[in-house]
Amino acid sequence: TQTVSQSDAHVTVFEGDSVELRCNYSYGGSIYLSWYIQHHGRGLQFLLKYYSGNPVVQGVNGFEAEFSKSDSSFHLRKASVHWSDSAVYFCAVSADYAQGLTFGLGTRVSVFP
């Protein structure tokens, strides 16, 4: 069984700041890791994923994430946030992506002008 934890429930930043959202997982084998974004009142949208290869993966809208096997982490970063990045961000893991995803509780990001 895989589990995923997002340590920050809410992060507040100003427009133009950088942001890092933390995600840690537990699972003994190979695992798919991904990040999704949910704007208020809407469904989730895929940002990026990692399974193997280069541990730094690029996603849409300037987001990137870095996998660390030693830390069991897959943290999401953005160098300069925009007000439209205000949303809830979910980290998700799966040992077999065909069988659905296990989501973290989400991190709400509030971007102030």
Added chain:
Amino acid sequence: GGIITQTPKFLIGQEGQKLTLKCQQNFNHDTMYWYRQDSGKGLRLIYYSITENDLQKGDLSEGYDASREKKSSFSLTVTSAQKNEMAVFLCASRPRGRAEQFFGPGTRLTVL
């Protein structure tokens, strides 16, 4: 591009009532999913379906039935709504061979 449509957008039910939520996708994706989203609890998998007429239980299947009548549609039934229950039900689909899922806008359930 494609779209996932969930109906209804808002669903209000009574305790003990059987309630059905519908999901349609025009991506031509094989696999579809139902998740429940509760405030403070993230998303939890209820059912998924790999192809038409296939059903697989997720971690939260108790109290729910599902039906995959055709490739493009996936229905979820709350068999007996619980009083004061409030949640958002999200439908998703996934293209063959890829990990990312595409989500619908959700159905918000309130049980009085």
